[in-house]
Every structure is written in structure tokens, then in C-alpha cells.
Amino acid sequence: MKNRSSLMEKESKMTKKGGWRTLSIFYMISVLCLITGCTTSIPVTYTEPAKLNLSGVKRIAISANDEQVANNISQRLSATGVYTIASAAELAEWEQWFPLGSLQATATEVKATDLISAYKANEARADSIYAGKLLKISGTVSEIRSLRGAYFARINIGNDSIAIFFARSELNKLTSIDKGQTITAIGINHGFKMPDMEDTAEILRILGAGERINIANATFPAGEYPGKIDAIIKINKDSRVQDSSRNETRSVVAGKDEDGKDIRRNVNVTIYERTVATTIAYQIVRALNGSTIGQGTKTATSSKSSSEDPAKLASASQLESNIIGKPLQEFANEIVPVKRSINLTLAKSDDNRAKNEMSEAEKLAKSKDYTGAAAAYGKIYAQYGNFAAGYNQSILTEASDGTGKAIELMTALIQKFNDNSTAKNTLAEMQRREMANQQSAQQLSR
Numbered sequence: 001m002k003n004r005s006s007l008m009e010k011e012s013k014m015t016k017k018g019g020w021r022t023l024s025i026f027y028m029i030s031v032l033c034l035i036t037g038c039t040t041s042i043p044v045t046y047t048e049p050a051k052l053n054l055s056g057v058k059r060i061a062i063s064a065n066d067e068q069v070a071n072n073i074s075q076r077l078s079a080t081g082v083y084t085i086a087s088a089a090e091l092a093e094w095e096q097w098f099p100l101g102s103l104q105a106t107a108t109e110v111k112a113t114d115l116i117s118a119y120k121a122n123e124a125r126a127d128s129i130y131a132g133k134l135l136k137i138s139g140t141v142s143e144i145r146s147l148r149g150a151y152f153a154r155i156n157i158g159n160d161s162i163a164i165f166f167a168r169s170e171l172n173k174l175t176s177i178d179k180g181q182t183i184t185a186i187g188i189n190h191g192f193k194m195p196d197m198e199d200t201a202e203i204l205r206i207l208g209a210g211e212r213i214n215i216a217n218a219t220f221p222a223g224e225y226p227g228k229i230d231a232i233i234k235i236n237k238d239s240r241v242q243d244s245s246r247n248e249t250r251s252v253v254a255g256k257d258e259d260g261k262d263i264r265r266n267v268n269v270t271i272y273e274r275t276v277a278t279t280i281a282y283q284i285v286r287a288l289n290g291s292t293i294g295q296g297t298k299t300a301t302s303s304k305s306s307s308e309d310p311a312k313l314a315s316a317s318q319l320e321s322n323i324i325g326k327p328l329q330e331f332a333n334e335i336v337p338v339k340r341s342i343n344l345t346l347a348k349s350d351d352n353r354a355k356n357e358m359s360e361a362e363k364l365a366k367s368k369d370y371t372g373a374a375a376a377y378g379k380i381y382a383q384y385g386n387f388a389a390g391y392n393q394s395i396l397t398e399a400s401d402g403t404g405k406a407i408e409l410m411t412a413l414i415q416k417f418n419d420n421s422t423a424k425n426t427l428a429e430m431q432r433r434e435m436a437n438q439q440s441a442q443q444l445s446r
Contacts, residue, residue: 040362042343042344042370043343044341044433046339046342046434047338047441048339049439050335051335053443054083057083058084058228059083059086059230059231060083060085060086060229061094061229062074064236065236065237069280070088072324073331080336108133109137110137112162120160133188135188135189136185137164139162139182141178141180142179152164152165231287236282237279238281239276239278239279240276240278241316242274243310244272245310247268249267249268252265269308270308271308272306272309272310275303276316277299278299278324278327279299279300280297282295282297296334344426346388349388349389351384354380361389365396371400374396374399377389377393381393385416390409391413397409410423410430411427
């Protein structure tokens with residue numbers, strides 16, 4: 001009775017001080033917890049793969065018709081740590097060397113015999129002269145083979161040979177070449193090192209039987225091979241501004257009557273509106289061959305401003321700045337794996353045998369000791385075969401030790417409780433997250 005009297009006294013004081021709302025909410029939460037049992041959520045993170053697979057791309061150049069857009073997307077991509085961004089000067093130099101859609105015409109022509117002789121005499125010296133350089137070389141094809149999923153044509157020079165690797169995009173050239181034919185190829189020399197096997201590789205292109213490059217009228221500057229650029233993002237921003245007006249009838253206070261009440265009357269006013277819609281069109285191409293990786297458009301939500309005075313309307317640039325971030329971030333999310341976080345709920349148990357142990361394990365989970373909580377639930381499951389304990393061990397393991405181990409535990413749990421739909425659904429989601437993690441890791445592998 002004393003406790004109840006004390007509580008009523010506190011309640012009375014809180015009511016007098018305006019605290020009734022807070023106390024009511026406290027009671028409401030307490031009642032809900034008594035009826036349903038308060039749940040404990042466990043955060044789990046995973047990485048969603050990028051929609052566009054830029055595997056093999058390390059360095060990106062950005063070409064945009066708007067400098068602010070170029071700077072914005074550059075900052076967003078740099079902040080992810082996934083790509084490095086080439087400067088505008090680097091891009092300009094690159095495009096002089098490798099104009100998109102055509103083969104660069106200023107490669108250094110080297111006799112196959114001279115190249116082989118140089119490497120046989122001194123590999124280090126030959127690398128200092130030829131490695132990483134754009135070369136043009138001719139020879140007779142002795143065979144066409146594949147290695148690690150990539151095709152190459154071999155040019156024999158006596159007992160030695162030069163392997164000309166090429167991208168899958170050049171397959172049509174390969175089909176037209178036979179053993180014994182003379183070809184000319186142009187591309188980056190790797191010396192004795194294997195080139196990257198991606199389509200983005202710095203790979204010698206096969207030009208075709210007997211085909212030669214005429215460089216007599218070349219306008220491209222000669223010089224050293226510029227810094228590597230793997231992909232180029234072309235962005236075109238298009239903003240459309242539309243000004244309009246409409247008439248509107250409003251009720252306004254015109255004065256007071258004898259009783260002091262408002263006298264209202266209808267007046268016609270003109271409302272001026274300005275709408276800005278911004279579209280970001282993008283195309284991502286492989287720098288070495290101009291092939292398209294992906295393209296699309298992102299449109300910002302239209303923004304409106306209204307006023308009875310057109311001079312007070314927000315400017316088009318102001319409205320655009322309010323909405324431009326959304327499409328640019330959407331675009332960035334398409335080419336960068338994104339970390340996601342979800343909450344998984346611990347299962348409750350009606351097994352009185354493990355009541356105390358379950359409570360202690362949940363305290364560990366609430367204190368964010370997920371490793372300790374997983375171990376505690378694991379002991380309970382081993383001792384009592386409690387479904388909730390086994391389920392909780394699995395989701396806490398995902399939070400502390402990764403999705404792969406959690407999948408093993410959940411799979412074992414389902415073998416014992418094979419009719420439990422909650423466990424099956426959770427396992428399916430775990431498997432989806434694990435696949436996403438693996439795909440993201442593959443995209444990020446360089």
C-alpha cells in the first residue's frame with residue numbers, strides 16, 4: 001500500500017507539472033511489453049553490389065558538359081575509396097592518344113626481331129625502353145590459342161615468339177585470320193608479364209591480315225604513353241525551366257463588424273510558379289576501345305516555387321541546386337557497391353527450463369556483445385535444443401562473425417525444425433546477403 005500511495009503521489013505531482021503525457025506513455029510501453037514482450041533488434045550489415053559491373057576498373061575520368069556536375073560526381077566517387085579520378089588535363093592527354101571509337105595512330109613501330117632481341121639481351125633494359133609503351137608490330141601468325149580464357153595469336157621469330165592477346169570484343173578479327181597470314185597489331189607492351197584478362201586490358205588489337213596503319217597524316221602528338229585511364233564517364237546535364245502563372249481566389253479579412261467579428265471578402269490573386277526539371281544522362285565506356293559498360297538517365301524531382309510577386313521567385317539555379325544531388329547520388333550508387341544495414345529480431349522462448357539463461361544471453365545482446373551473446377545462446381541450444389536459442393545464435397553470429405557461418409548454423413537448425421517457416425525465410429535472406437557480399441567483393445577486386 002505504501003508503494004502504491006507513493007506512486008499515486010508521484011503521479012499527482014507529475015500531473016500538476018504537466019507530466020501526465022510522459023507518465024501515460026510510460027504506462028503504455030509497460031503494458032505493451034507485458035502483453036507482447038519487448039523485442040531486441042540486432043543490426044546486420046552487408047554490401048549490395050553495384051548495378052553496373054566495373055570489375056577491372058581502377059581509374060576513371062569524368063567528361064561532363066557542366067563543370068559543377070563533374071566536380072560533384074568526382075567528389076562522390078572519390079569519397080567511396082573504390083576509384084581514383086583522373087584530372088581534366090589527364091583526360092585531355094588521353095583523348096589525344098586514344099580518341100574513342102578509333103585506334104590511336106601514333107604507336108611506335110618496332111620490328112618483331114628487334115623486340116625479341118632486346119628482351120633476350122637484357123630484360124630490365126628492354127622493359128625500360130618498351131614496357132608500358134604503345135607499340136605497333138607485324139608478323140606471320142603461327143597459331144591461335146587460348147590461355148586463362150583469353151585468346152592470343154602467336155608470331156614466331158625463329159625459335160622465339162610474341163603472343164598478341166586481345167579482348168573478347170575483338171573476336172570478329174580473330175575469325176578472319178588464318179595461320180600463315182601476316183597481321184599488324186597495336187597495343188601496350190607487357191614484356192614477359194601477363195596482361196589483364198578483362199576486356200579492359202591493355203591488350204594488343206589485331207587489325208586484320210596485312211592491314212597497316214597509315215600514320216603519315218596523323219595529327220596526334222608523339223610522346224610517352226600517358227597515365228592509365230580504365231573508363232570514361234560521359235555526363236550530360238539538361239535542365240529545363242518553365243515559368244507559369246494562375247489565378248486564385250482567396251478569402252481575406254476586410255475589417256471588423258460591430259461585434260468585433262472578422263468581415264471577409266473574396267479577392268483574385270495571381271500566383272507565379274517556376275518549375276525546374278533536371279535530367280542527368282550518362283554513358284560509361286572502356287577507355288581503350290570505347291565499348292559501352294552502361295548508360296542511362298536520372299531525373300530529378302521537379303521543384304516549384306510560388307509567389308504573388310514574380311520578382312520574389314527563387315532563381316532557376318537555386319531550384320536546381322536543391323534537386324541536383326539526388327540524381328547524381330543515384331548514379332554513383334549504380335557503379336559503387338553500397339553498404340546496407342538491416343535489423344534482425346531475436347526470437348522469444350516459452351521454454352521455462354532456459355528462462356534465466358535466455359534472459360542473461362539477451363542482456364549480452366542488448367549490451368552489443370554479439371560474440372558473447374551468440375556463444376551464450378549456443379550453449380542453451382546445445383543443452384536444451386531450444387529453437388529460439390538456436391535461431392538467435394545464428395543471427396548474432398551473422399552480426400559478429402559474418403553471414404557464411406550464420407548460414408551454416410541456420411541450415412543445421414532447419415534440419416531439426418524443418419517445418420519452421422521463420423527459419424526458412426531467414427535462411428533465404430541470409431543466402432541473398434551472402435551472394436551480394438560475394439558479388440561486391442568480386443567487383444571490388446582489382
